[in-house]
Amino acid sequence: MISDIFQYRFLTNALIAVVLSAAATSQLSVFVTLKKMSFLGEAFSHIAFAGIALALLIGTEFTITTLLFVIIVAILIGVVSKYYHYQETNIVTIFLSLSMAIGIILLNLNRDYTPDITSYLFGNVLLVTANDLLYLSILVIANLAFVTLFFKEMFYLTYNFNVATLYRIPANTVYYIFTILLAANIVVSVKVIGVILITAQLILPGITALNLTRNIKLAMILSFVFAQIGSVGGLLLSFRYNLPSGASIVILLFIIFIASLAVKTKN
Amino acid sequence: MIEIKNLNYSIKGKQVLENINLTINDGEFAAILGPNGAGKTTLLKIILNLIKDYQGSILVDGTNIKTRPEKRIIGYLPQNETFDIDFPATARDITLMGYAGIKGLFKRFSDTDRNIADNCLRKVGLSGKESQYIGSLSGGEFQRVLLSRALISDSKYLFLDEPEASLDKQGVAGFFELLRQLNKTGKTILVVSHDINILTKYCSLLICLNRTLHFHDKAELFNSEIITNMYGEATRILEKDY
Numbered sequence: 001m002i003s004d005i006f007q008y009r010f011l012t013n014a015l016i017a018v019v020l021s022a023a024a025t026s027q028l029s030v031f032v033t034l035k036k037m038s039f040l041g042e043a044f045s046h047i048a049f050a051g052i053a054l055a056l057l058i059g060t061e062f063t064i065t066t067l068l069f070v071i072i073v074a075i076l077i078g079v080v081s082k083y084y085h086y087q088e089t090n091i092v093t094i095f096l097s098l099s100m101a102i103g104i105i106l107l108n109l110n111r112d113y114t115p116d117i118t119s120y121l122f123g124n125v126l127l128v129t130a131n132d133l134l135y136l137s138i139l140v141i142a143n144l145a146f147v148t149l150f151f152k153e154m155f156y157l158t159y160n161f162n163v164a165t166l167y168r169i170p171a172n173t174v175y176y177i178f179t180i181l182l183a184a185n186i187v188v189s190v191k192v193i194g195v196i197l198i199t200a201q202l203i204l205p206g207i208t209a210l211n212l213t214r215n216i217k218l219a220m221i222l223s224f225v226f227a228q229i230g231s232v233g234g235l236l237l238s239f240r241y242n243l244p245s246g247a248s249i250v251i252l253l254f255i256i257f258i259a260s261l262a263v264k265t266k267n
Numbered sequence: 268m269i270e271i272k273n274l275n276y277s278i279k280g281k282q283v284l285e286n287i288n289l290t291i292n293d294g295e296f297a298a299i300l301g302p303n304g305a306g307k308t309t310l311l312k313i314i315l316n317l318i319k320d321y322q323g324s325i326l327v328d329g330t331n332i333k334t335r336p337e338k339r340i341i342g343y344l345p346q347n348e349t350f351d352i353d354f355p356a357t358a359r360d361i362t363l364m365g366y367a368g369i370k371g372l373f374k375r376f377s378d379t380d381r382n383i384a385d386n387c388l389r390k391v392g393l394s395g396k397e398s399q400y401i402g403s404l405s406g407g408e409f410q411r412v413l414l415s416r417a418l419i420s421d422s423k424y425l426f427l428d429e430p431e432a433s434l435d436k437q438g439v440a441g442f443f444e445l446l447r448q449l450n451k452t453g454k455t456i457l458v459v460s461h462d463i464n465i466l467t468k469y470c471s472l473l474i475c476l477n478r479t480l481h482f483h484d485k486a487e488l489f490n491s492e493i494i495t496n497m498y499g500e501a502t503r504i505l506e507k508d509y
Contacts, residue, residue, distance in 0.1 A: 034351075034354065034355075149372070149373050150372070151375075152367055152370070152374075152375065152376070153367070153372070155356075155360070156364050156367055158354075159350060159354055159356055159361075159364070160348065160349070160350055163345060163348055163364070164364070164367075166315075166317065166341075166343060166345060167341060167343075167364055167365060167367060167368045168341065168368030168369075169364075169367050169368045170372065210353075210355070214353075214355035214400060215355065216355050219355070
């Protein structure tokens with residue numbers, strides 16, 4: 001089956017895409033899990049839906065338009081919640097629903113050819129282009145640079161953000177960079193796994209790794225390994241049994257998570 | 268020496284601190300005492316340069332902290348520090364947190380840094396617990412880890428905000444005994460607390476605050492009249508039952 005994949009360019013691209021996407025998101029997964037940021041990941045993916053609809057309507061390049069859209073909305077969330085003293089989660093929920101509403105209206109306004117939106121909702125790895133592979137490669141490097149350079153700061157701001165600030169750790173700056181990187185990972189991985197399923201890829205490898213070890217560096221390595229097993233395995237299963245790739249990846253990641261619970265319970 | 272001159276601070280038009288003039292000499296074991304909302308924590312945060320929009324001046328060793336913030340001043344134990352019990356940080360990791368801001372961006376902790384952290388943990392009586400995860404420590408042990416974190420910056424000042432809050436009676440006595448030992452080694456200590464009994468027993472200087480200063484002198488000169496003035500009503504001191 002592996003040899004079949006290398007016979008066709010689009011299948012090779014699909015394999016490279018899932019490997020890169022898993023490599024990118026798994027590096028952030030442990031911190032997303034520890035900082036309990038899954039909700040923000042969920043919000044970004046739904047906000048990305050409106051960005052995708054906008055890119056389709058105005059006919060611009062999908063990744064850059066969607067990324068800019070998500071970053072602008074993320075900044076708006078921060079400004080509104082800080083300026084008007086709202087709980088950030090409440091504002092995130094409002095913008096999440098608003099973005100979905102905007103996305104649906106924008107798709108409705110699109111009188112031209114509208115591609116199958118389910119490809120974006122649930123992912124279609126066969127649509128991956130050379131540009132997408134380039135963006136994914138850049139993200140892998142950017143994520144690696146981030147976790148290497150800011151590990152100490154991320155560790156302490158994840159432990160307790162306010163105390164990190166008291167000890168003059170530049171928590172705000174590092175957290176903003178992390179948030180932008182998180183948004184970029186979601187947007188770029190949307191074609192691989194889809195708006196609806198991307199949060200699972202962002203959370204499951206990290207939470208599974210943390211079930212097995214409390215050593216955070218080892219957890220990051222395990223997160224990478226589980227993400228690769230889930231993604232490559234899920235893709236191969238989807239080819240073999242003609243299943244949707246994004247859903248297959250998530251289900252395999254979930255099975256690994258369930259298996260890790262046995263070890264956690266034993267410990 | 269810490270000198271506070273003509274300090275005034277308001278939040279949204281409400282005066283929190285009014286005309287505070289105060290000197291804390293080197294080697295002092297000082298305590299700020301007062302009712303809830305008296306401005307104790309605010310005063311501590313101003314001295315730590317965490318609040319900056321005040322009127323007046325704070326001099327630390329003759330240097331105005333507003334114009335020249337001193338990085339190594341951060342020997343601070345904040346009030347009620349919460350954490351996720353499953354967070355994978357060891358006692359050593361949390362101690363090193365006190366050094367992370369000083370170390371700066373893009374620099375990893377070295378073996379020397381880790382040895383310094385272990386030495387701080389030894390000073391607070393936690394030798395052998397360096398690699399233990401914080402979730403498995405008792406409340407008293409965790410408080411000592413936080414004290415160890417406050418020590419690692421090697422500041423000659425140590426600031427503590429209600430350190431007794433999460434401790435039982437025995438733990439409080441042990442903790443203040445430890446502070447006394449640190450004070451004897453030359454640390455100038457400033458502690459914010461509600462507990463008059465423990466403060467009068469261990470501290471050399473009492474600062475009674477309720478928006479303005481009501482008392483600022485040796486602990487042995489402290490009496491019930493000052494308490495009544497500060498709390499605004501007749502007050503009876505009871506032994507606190509934790």
